Amino acid sequence: MKWALHDGWVMTHRELAHLARQPAALILTLLFPVLLVVMFAFVLGGGMTVEGGGDYREYLLPGMFAMTMMFGVESTFQAIATDLNRGVTDRFRSLPMSPAGQVLGRNLADLITSALGLLVMVGCGLAVGWRWHNGLAGALAAVGLLLLLRFAVLWIGVYLGLLSRNPNLLMAVQILVWPIAFLSSALASPADMPSWLGALSAWNPLSATADATRALFGNPGEGQIWKAVAWPLVLVAVFFPLSIRQYRRLSR
Amino acid sequence: MIEANDLRKRYGSNAALDGLDLSVAAGSVHGLLGPNGAGKTTLVRILATLARADHGTATVAGFDVARQPDRVRQAIGLVGQHAAVDEVLSAGQNLVMFGRLCHLTTAHARARAKELLDQFGLADTGGKAVQHFSGGMRRRLDLAAGMLLAPRVLFLDEPTTGLDPRGRAEVWAAVRGLAAQGTTVLLTTQYLDEADQLADRISVIHHGRVVADGTPDELKSRLGDDRLEIRGDPDVLEGVMAAFGPVTVDRDERKVTVSVRDRMAALSAAMRYDVEDVTLRRPTLDEVFLNLTEEGVTA
Numbered sequence: 001m002k003w004a005l006h007d008g009w010v011m012t013h014r015e016l017a018h019l020a021r022q023p024a025a026l027i028l029t030l031l032f033p034v035l036l037v038v039m040f041a042f043v044l045g046g047g048m049t050v051e052g053g054g055d056y057r058e059y060l061l062p063g064m065f066a067m068t069m070m071f072g073v074e075s076t077f078q079a080i081a082t083d084l085n086r087g088v089t090d091r092f093r094s095l096p097m098s099p100a101g102q103v104l105g106r107n108l109a110d111l112i113t114s115a116l117g118l119l120v121m122v123g124c125g126l127a128v129g130w131r132w133h134n135g136l137a138g139a140l141a142a143v144g145l146l147l148l149l150r151f152a153v154l155w156i157g158v159y160l161g162l163l164s165r166n167p168n169l170l171m172a173v174q175i176l177v178w179p180i181a182f183l184s185s186a187l188a189s190p191a192d193m194p195s196w197l198g199a200l201s202a203w204n205p206l207s208a209t210a211d212a213t214r215a216l217f218g219n220p221g222e223g224q225i226w227k228a229v230a231w232p233l234v235l236v237a238v239f240f241p242l243s244i245r246q247y248r249r250l251s252r
Numbered sequence: 253m254i255e256a257n258d259l260r261k262r263y264g265s266n267a268a269l270d271g272l273d274l275s276v277a278a279g280s281v282h283g284l285l286g287p288n289g290a291g292k293t294t295l296v297r298i299l300a301t302l303a304r305a306d307h308g309t310a311t312v313a314g315f316d317v318a319r320q321p322d323r324v325r326q327a328i329g330l331v332g333q334h335a336a337v338d339e340v341l342s343a344g345q346n347l348v349m350f351g352r353l354c355h356l357t358t359a360h361a362r363a364r365a366k367e368l369l370d371q372f373g374l375a376d377t378g379g380k381a382v383q384h385f386s387g388g389m390r391r392r393l394d395l396a397a398g399m400l401l402a403p404r405v406l407f408l409d410e411p412t413t414g415l416d417p418r419g420r421a422e423v424w425a426a427v428r429g430l431a432a433q434g435t436t437v438l439l440t441t442q443y444l445d446e447a448d449q450l451a452d453r454i455s456v457i458h459h460g461r462v463v464a465d466g467t468p469d470e471l472k473s474r475l476g477d478d479r480l481e482i483r484g485d486p487d488v489l490e491g492v493m494a495a496f497g498p499v500t501v502d503r504d505e506r507k508v509t510v511s512v513r514d515r516m517a518a519l520s521a522a523m524r525y526d527v528e529d530v531t532l533r534r535p536t537l538d539e540v541f542l543n544l545t546e547e548g549v550t551a
Contacts (some may be wrong), residue, residue, distance in 0.1 A: 003355065005354055006355070010349060010352045010353055011353075011523075013349075014338065014341070014349050017340075017341060017345060018338075018340045018341070021340055021341065021381065021405065022340060038445065047302065060528045085337070086334050086335070086336060087332045087333070087335075087336035088332035088336050088338060089399070090330070090332055090336060091330065091332070091336040091337075091350070092303055092353065093301075093302055094300050094301065094302060094325060094330040095325060095354055096322060096325040096354060097354070097355070099355040101353075154549070163363065198471075221454050250302070251303055251304050252263075252303060
């Protein structure tokens with residue numbers, strides 16, 4: 001257990017060293033969601049209405065926070081698949097290190113990077129006029145739900161990375177992520193969509209987190225917090241065992 | 253130092269290992285020679301605890317690879333076919349990271365990294381990211397990473413595949429240095445000259461089984477007869493062949509190779525003709541290898 005924490009920290013340190021050595025990549029990752037905010041708030045936002053009234057930017061930002069968390073699946077996928085592809089995972093497995101440490105390091109590093117991304121997005125939101133209205137406690141609870149979603153998609157990324165072992169499939173993951181992002185309440189209310197698409201969007205785990213954080217921030221939209229807790233837990237319950245099984249398969 | 257008994261491993265319908273036995277003495281360099289798909293990498297993965305055998309047992313440094321994988325991992329270093337190092341980090345950062353994952357203290361890991369950088373001629377790479385290294389430099393870093401704990405057993409899986417001659421020479425020198433310090437090395441290769449140069453003993457693997465085993469010299473003498481190579485005018489060579497029996501003259505290369513039992517008689521027979529050059533030599537490992545693996549196919 002002690003070694004799992006120690007090894008996890010060394011692996012986290014490795015990922016942070018990556019960020020320090022590749023500042024351009026980090027800045028691009030952090031700025032991409034900002035670019036999306038600008039596009040949706042200023043370019044497309046004029047034509048958007050919010051169900052039940054309210055300011056579109058106030059509606060948009062929590063959705064963008066949730067989307068930013070979901071995009072994290074791409075970086076998790078790429079890191080896992082690259083290590084497998086290059087034989088680095090085999091080297092780790094041949095060392096007397098704790099296997100739990102590998103997983104722990106991935107988790108900590110991705111959550112730290114995503115928390116950083118969230119911080120940038122909150123700054124961006126404040127700059128375009130978004131505010132939280134339910135006090136700091138509500139805002140922090142919302143941040144907690146967002147990081148919970150990130151934790152859930154982390155396991156999707158781990159599983160897909162272990163399954164494909166091929167970092168070149170990142171493009172395929174990106175192509176899958178976009179429809180999931182759009183078919184949710186992140187950018188537009190499902191009530192404004194054709195009924196079958198709206199039903200699909202309402203069931204999207206991304207919608208659960210976006211709506212619940214809207215409620216906690218006091219932004220327009222309706223959400224239930226239990227859904228934003230339950231959905232990520234369901235995802236973890238599915239993808240954590242799948243990932244463990246796939247990891248064991250490396251021994252074949 | 254390494255013992256394997258009747259190892260079997262199937263991937264689907266393909267038997268990667270089909271009853272393989274191996275015994276490697278402490279402090280020796282043992283070469284595993286075989287064509288692609290012979291089972292070399294599968295064997296190394298099983299011995300390095302990365303994969304489990306379907307059948308059979310193996311011990312490394314006295315520990316069972318299936319039952320005591322953690323003890324085995326303490327005793328081994330693995331250098332796989334990829335240069336399995338972090339591309340983004342520098343050489344030093346890589347070694348310190350792997351050292352800390354081997355549970356050295358940070359200070360000890362730093363000191364060990366510095367030692368290894370000097371030993372493998374990487375001290376002047378400074379903070380340069382590994383992705384800008386040459387192939388030879390990467391492999392040397394890979395070797396250094398495999399040497400962090402001064403392992404008793406080092407697995408080298410095709411350590412020079414894809415390297416230019418200079419990179420190969422660098423890796424060979426590093427392997428010789430390790431062997432001189434008493435590390436037991438299990439080296440897989442498809443290059444016969446590499447096994448000939450580095451290994452004390454060689455096991456030839458074919459279709460997941462050891463088809464021959466011995467020192468390079470023993471393997472060569474298994475083919476028995478020496479080779480007589482005669483160069484000269486192809487028409488003259490046709491005449492020479494009358495004395496040696498039915499062998500085809502290579503007209504493009506202007507030479508002929510025959511195996512001979514009685515060296516002196518063969519030499520003097522050849523010298524009676526007007527030829528340019530006569531060479532008498534032992535068979536090369538290439539010839540041994542082709543001979544053995546063809547036997548394997550027909551068996």
